[in-house]
Amino acid sequence: MERSLTRITVAAATRQRPRMLADLLQSLQGLDVPQGAELSFVFVENDVILSISGLVDDFHKRTGWPARAVHEPRQGISYARNAIIDAATEDGADWLAFIDDDEHVRHDWLRLLWAGAKDANAQLAGGPVVPVAPAMGCSENETEVLAYYERAAKVSNMRKEVAMTSGRRFDIGAGNWIADLSAINVGNLRFDPDFGLSGGEDTDFSRRAYKAGLTLAWVPQAIVTEEVARARLSTAYIVERARAQTITKFQIMMAESPKTAKINALAQILSKGASGLLRIASWPIFGRYSYHRGYRSLGIAQGLLAGLRGESQARYTQVTGD
Known part of the structure; x- marks a missing residue:
């Protein structure tokens, strides 16, 4: 029926x-x-x-x-x-x-x-x-x-x-x-x-x-x-989460565009690293959002570098919350 x-x-x-x-x-x-x-x-x-x-x-x-x-x-x-x-x-x-x-x-x-x-x-x-x-x-x-x-x-x-x-x-x-x-x-x-x-x-x-x-x-x-x-709810977690997410995104990049993924990753490492440091340094002017966003950019740069090295991430083996 x-x-x-x-x-x-x-x-x-x-x-x-x-x-x-x-x-x-x-x-x-x-x-x-x-x-x-x-x-x-x-x-x-x-x-x-x-x-x-x-x-x-x-x-x-x-x-x-x-x-x-x-x-x-x-x-x-x-x-x-x-x-x-x-x-x-x-x-x-x-x-x-x-x-x-x-x-x-x-x-x-x-x-x-x-x-x-x-x-x-x-x-x-x-x-x-x-x-x-x-x-x-x-x-x-x-x-x-x-x-x-x-x-x-x-x-x-x-x-x-x-x-x-x-x-x-x-x-x-x-x-x-x-x-x-x-x-x-x-x-x-x-x-x-x-x-x-x-x-x-x-x-x-x-x-x-x-x-x-x-x-x-x-x-x-x-x-x-x-x-x-x-x-x-910490700066350290912002960095680690960005790093972990970026390792995964790099793996997706490699699957989608294997010829250009590594070159793009190198360029982003430089740009994210520089912009991250600049945002952190300028937080007294632009506020805490800029500060935390800067640390996220550094986490992205770390994740891309880890991806280029062939590292993986097991973020979901640790449970947060209750």
């Missing part, structure tokens, strides 16, 4: 963050059900044991929505996200929405995200992730780092809006996106396990989806918030 409603599966991968997952579930239970749709939920635990079944069962009892916990013991975010795709496919989902376990959604998030995808005739659509303070609060220095993250997120979101309007390619992060599952499966698109511990698997997926002919869309109204763990 043919279904009269479109099935949307909302999913998240999680690892050793039970409090954050519980907070996410609390926000999800207030979701508006989009007109013409029915909801189901999949939560994949990427750890040696499955411990989230109780949380997921309680969520199902509170909401009445189908929800299941899936175990993926192979460590790596790519394995977890691929397990989500497989589970949603088994459940007969038409659309698949990704959210991260350290995020909160507004009641209209899914409705706006799906509507934006359909309005743009897109098979993959994303929305903004807005950083917010950790539940336990933060110090003055940590608040300054959080302000940097907030401003950087606004700049990134604006660039995506401009890129979509002008018809240029842009990348969509899996912390807030929705995909036409049939298009994903027809294109045989999955997250690359080579990026499972380094991060950047969603950037790689987004670019391969674009190359496969999928239409991408940006939905600025479909906002989620991300609780930033205190361990991430």
Whole structure:
């Protein structure tokens, strides 16, 4: 019997963050059900044991929505996200929405995200992730780092809006996106396990989806918030995160343009290194945002140099948050 409603599966991968997952579930239970749709939920635990079944069962009892916990013991975010795709496919989902376990959604998030995808005739659509303070609060220095993250997120979101309007390619992060599952499966698109511990698997997926002919869309109204763990609210973390992300981006550059990637990397090492030092030195004039952005530039330069040396990054072996 043919279904009269479109099935949307909302999913998240999680690892050793039970409090954050519980907070996410609390926000999800207030979701508006989009007109013409029915909801189901999949939560994949990427750890040696499955411990989230109780949380997921309680969520199902509170909401009445189908929800299941899936175990993926192979460590790596790519394995977890691929397990989500497989589970949603088994459940007969038409659309698949990704959210991260350290995020909160507004009641209209899914409705706006799906509507934006359909309005743009897109098979993959994303929305903004807005950083917010950790539940336990933060110090003055940590608040300054959080302000940097907030401003950087606004700049990134604006660039995506401009890129979509002008018809240029842009990348969509899996912390807030929705995909036409049939298009994903027809294109045989999955997250690359080579990026499972380094991060950047969603950037790689987004670019391969674009190359496969999928239409991408940006939905600025479909906002989620991300609780930033205190361990991430430091200049040292800004540098390390930029370094790790850039190693992955260099690997993507090598795959896309092997003849020019190394030359471009050398040029960027010089430019990012110089601009980073200049921004740090001039922060009394331009403020703390310039200071933190300067350290990010140095992290990018370090990441490109590490990539040229053949180094890899295992950023996702360490869990931040609780």
